Amino acid sequence: MMTARRPEFIDALTGIVGAGQVLSDPDCLEAYGHDEFSLKDIRRSPDLAVRPRTAAEVAAVLKLANEHGVPVTPRGGATGLCGGCVPAAGGIVLSLERMKGIVIDPANQMAEAEAGVTLIEFEKAVDEAGFNFPPHPGEESAMIGGMIVTNAGGSRAVKYGVIRNYVRGLEVVTAAGDILNLGGKLIKSSTGYSLMHLFIGSEGTLGVVTKAVIQLRAKPALTRSLVIPFETLDAAVETVPEIFRRDIVPLALEFVPLDVIRLTEAHLQRTWPSHDGETHLFVILDAASEDEMDRLSESVAEAALERGALDVFIADTAAKQDNVLAIRSRMYEALKAETIEILDVCVPRAEIPGHVKRVSEIAAKYGVWLPTFGHAGDGNVHTHLMKARYENGRFVPVPEAEWRAALEPVRAEIYADGMARGGVISGEHGIGLVKKPYLAMSLSPAQVELMRGIKRVFDPRGILNPGKIFD
Amino acid sequence: MNMIVFVKRVPDTESRIRIQRETSTVIEEGLNFVISPNDEYAVEEGLRLREAQGGKVTAVSLGGDEALTILRKCLAMGADEALLIKDDRKETYDGLRVARILAAAVRTRFADADLLLFGRLSVGADNAQVPAMTAELLGWPQATVVTRLAIEGRAGTAHREIEGAVEKVVFTLPAVVAAQKGLNEPRYETLKGIMAAKKKTIPAVAPAELGLTAEDIAPRVEVLSLETPPAKTGGRLLGGTPEEAARELVRLLRDEAKVV
Ligand SMILES: Cc1cc2nc3c(=O)[nH]c(=O)nc-3n(C[C@H](O)[C@H](O)[C@H](O)COP(=O)(O)OP(=O)(O)OC[C@H]3O[C@@H](n4cnc5c(N)ncnc54)[C@H](O)[C@@H]3O)c2cc1C
Numbered sequence: 001m002m003t004a005r006r007p008e009f010i011d012a013l014t015g016i017v018g019a020g021q022v023l024s025d026p027d028c029l030e031a032y033g034h035d036e037f038s039l040k041d042i043r044r045s046p047d048l049a050v051r052p053r054t055a056a057e058v059a060a061v062l063k064l065a066n067e068h069g070v071p072v073t074p075r076g077g078a079t080g081l082c083g084g085c086v087p088a089a090g091g092i093v094l095s096l097e098r099m100k101g102i103v104i105d106p107a108n109q110m111a112e113a114e115a116g117v118t119l120i121e122f123e124k125a126v127d128e129a130g131f132n133f134p135p136h137p138g139e140e141s142a143m144i145g146g147m148i149v150t151n152a153g154g155s156r157a158v159k160y161g162v163i164r165n166y167v168r169g170l171e172v173v174t175a176a177g178d179i180l181n182l183g184g185k186l187i188k189s190s191t192g193y194s195l196m197h198l199f200i201g202s203e204g205t206l207g208v209v210t211k212a213v214i215q216l217r218a219k220p221a222l223t224r225s226l227v228i229p230f231e232t233l234d235a236a237v238e239t240v241p242e243i244f245r246r247d248i249v250p251l252a253l254e255f256v257p258l259d260v261i262r263l264t265e266a267h268l269q270r271t272w273p274s275h276d277g278e279t280h281l282f283v284i285l286d287a288a289s290e291d292e293m294d295r296l297s298e299s300v301a302e303a304a305l306e307r308g309a310l311d312v313f314i315a316d317t318a319a320k321q322d323n324v325l326a327i328r329s330r331m332y333e334a335l336k337a338e339t340i341e342i343l344d345v346c347v348p349r350a351e352i353p354g355h356v357k358r359v360s361e362i363a364a365k366y367g368v369w370l371p372t373f374g375h376a377g378d379g380n381v382h383t384h385l386m387k388a389r390y391e392n393g394r395f396v397p398v399p400e401a402e403w404r405a406a407l408e409p410v411r412a413e414i415y416a417d418g419m420a421r422g423g424v425i426s427g428e429h430g431i432g433l434v435k436k437p438y439l440a441m442s443l444s445p446a447q448v449e450l451m452r453g454i455k456r457v458f459d460p461r462g463i464l465n466p467g468k469i470f471d
Numbered sequence: 472m473n474m475i476v477f478v479k480r481v482p483d484t485e486s487r488i489r490i491q492r493e494t495s496t497v498i499e500e501g502l503n504f505v506i507s508p509n510d511e512y513a514v515e516e517g518l519r520l521r522e523a524q525g526g527k528v529t530a531v532s533l534g535g536d537e538a539l540t541i542l543r544k545c546l547a548m549g550a551d552e553a554l555l556i557k558d559d560r561k562e563t564y565d566g567l568r569v570a571r572i573l574a575a576a577v578r579t580r581f582a583d584a585d586l587l588l589f590g591r592l593s594v595g596a597d598n599a600q601v602p603a604m605t606a607e608l609l610g611w612p613q614a615t616v617v618t619r620l621a622i623e624g625r626a627g628t629a630h631r632e633i634e635g636a637v638e639k640v641v642f643t644l645p646a647v648v649a650a651q652k653g654l655n656e657p658r659y660e661t662l663k664g665i666m667a668a669k670k671k672t673i674p675a676v677a678p679a680e681l682g683l684t685a686e687d688i689a690p691r692v693e694v695l696s697l698e699t700p701p702a703k704t705g706g707r708l709l710g711g712t713p714e715e716a717a718r719e720l721v722r723l724l725r726d727e728a729k730v731v
Binding site for chain 2: 227312315
């Protein structure tokens with residue numbers, strides 16, 4: 001019998017985390033065997049799931065697992081899109097779901113949050129304390145720990161950066177069960193290597209994050225959303241550098257195709273301000289005063305109209321802003337039933353038009369539908385690989401054999417184009433299991449070898465999230 | 472068709488309202504102001520009727536100079552003209568006073584109006600009095616809480632949202648209609664609209680110019696006090712085993728909440 005399922009091992013774990021917090025019933029375990037990646041191919045139930053409450057419990061679990069060589073896969077909100085928290089090698093899934101403490105320190109304008117605090121819980125606490133936290137992956141059940149180890153971004157990254165820019169301190173547990181306190185409530189530190197930054201983006205392969213110190217911002221006084229329809233994709237994305245040239249950094253700057261807008265409208269029973277053109281820019285501005293806001297909006301509008309925008313629609317009341325934001329942020333939900341995978345290529349901003357054009361050529365070449373939209377402001381393009389086409393306002397399913405045959409070559413060609421433009425295969429979702437075969441397109445063998453060496457330092461027996469990022 | 476849409480400037484529905492206790496007023500500092508959402512449905516309905524049948528839409532607001540921004544928004548949405556009735560009094564919560572001023576404005580400035588469009592109520596004051604009172608003062612038919620409106624020739628049909636049912640009323644023009652959420656989906660302002668609106672001037676009139684005396688416009692409602700609702704207290708988590716928690720819950724429901 002596998003060590004993990006031996007009664008003595010289960011008893012020892014129960015001794016650490018308490019009765020009811022070690023799950024071994026296959027029906028319960030199934031829920032711990034997947035994330036938001038759609039294909040069942042990669043699913044795998046763990047042998048056990050444990051739900052510790054404290055860092056000390058996490059440490060004791062890891063120490064025990066390490067002694068017995070049992071794999072441990074940390075799990076946050078399981079909103080990941082590349083199978084990161086799937087226990088590919090079996091063993092234990094260590095779920096942070098019960099670690100929910102939040103303390104806000106207004107004097108330092110920082111929050112201390114345990115790994116299992118969800119984004120929605122965190123934003124609520126931060127908002128109530130009068131502050132703001134910009135990073136925002138689109139799925140609000142993501143957890144602080146998961147967000148940090150995937151270096152999550154979201155659409156506000158263009159102005160305020162990804163989560164790495166906000167993490168000031170981390171409490172992490174290494175494979176051997178040591179608790180490390182890295183960084184702190186500090187803006188600066190030139191004190192040795194920054195181990196903390198190694199953990200950001202480590203996808204659970206170096207240690208388990210149990211707590212984080214997070215920098216907060218003041219709330220923006222005013223926000224306003226603009227919806228700008230263009231006749232062509234090119235005109236839309238070519239407007240982006242024009243906006244930055246005017247020294248304007250929008251809070252968010254997204255491009256979306258009209259067909260995706262339409263199907264999301266139908267899905268949500270909501271209406272987008274305009275159905276003109278083919279591609280729309282969705283811009284969110286923040287400013288301290290009405291005058292400043294007017295100046296910014298006029299300047300963005302001017303840049304857009306010079307590039308052939310059909311008009312500029314303005315949402316400035318809370319209700320209208322919520323409406324357009326709901327449609328933009330729930331596009332995934334509208335596509336989800338027919339989505340195989342969401343790619344996450346990030347290219348230099350100026351390469352977006354070229355890359356997106358190439359994606360449409362690839363779509364034509366393989367006869368597939370590749371709805372593509374994303375963060376025009378920061379070069380992060382989300383191409384959706386679909387198992388349906390969209391014709392006359394409805395999904396038309398593609399036979400499985402057909403979409404499976406196209407999957408590999410379509411991915412590979414899109415990645416090849418992204419890399420040729422100086423991009424990376426993941427801008428914000430991580431590598432996990434699903435993108436692992438393509439890592440070599442982004443990183444040289446020497447870089448991957450250095451990463452392996454780092455992994456061995458923190459996790460010599462290789463128990464932490466084995467099989468992720470690289471083998 | 473000649474349509475007058477009455478709009479009011481109110482705090483954004485998502486603002487956190489703070490109160491100045493001494494003066495029983497809402498503290499305006501830090502608030503974001505918008506067209507009252509129901510009024511926006513009225514503007515949209517006017518614009519749609521004009522687009523379908525021709526005519527003219529004039530937006531009218533009673534208020535201080537701050538109200539010019541929302542009138543400009545109405546112009547940006549597509550209203551043909553706007554008028555500010557200058558009122559230096561802050562919120563009086565006196566619906567009859569407002570109705571008297573608006574009715575006077577209609578008699579003196581818009582005697583040829585076919586349709587007066589209002590929002591069902593202005594958020595904030597929440598009185599829902601002005602449309603009905605204005606209709607009454609003018610002796611015109613009225614339909615309030617309207618979620619569907621059709622005008623054909625001189626006849627109007629409106630669907631009113633009433634408790635548990637929809638009431639269908641017919642009326643003849645001129646008439647007063649008060650819009651309810653659901654009537655339409657207001658359009659977004661466009662930059663082109665805003666640019667065009669900037670070129671228009673918005674005239675202002677004082678109540679005296681509408682033939683009203685000081686007594687006519689004196690408020691007859693006095694606000695004695697204004698309070699924010701009590702803060703919601705957080706929920707309580709019951710710990711222990713499920714059995715213990717259930718026992719404790721029953722005890723609390725019986726002894727504290729006294730509901731079982
Ligand atoms: C609709 C939708 C929209 C999205 N939009 C965005 C977006 O705009 N931007 C963006 O960046 N992402 C986005 N994502 C992806 C996803 O939400 C993020 O990757 C998120 O940061 C993952 O957090 P999680 O808690 O769900 O992590 P999980 O999926 O649970 O885990 C992700 C990885 O982190 C590891 N892990 C989790 N917790 C810990 C911990 N405490 N210690 C160590 N390792 C841990 C796991 O082992 C796994 O490798 C989106 C996802 C969805 C479904």
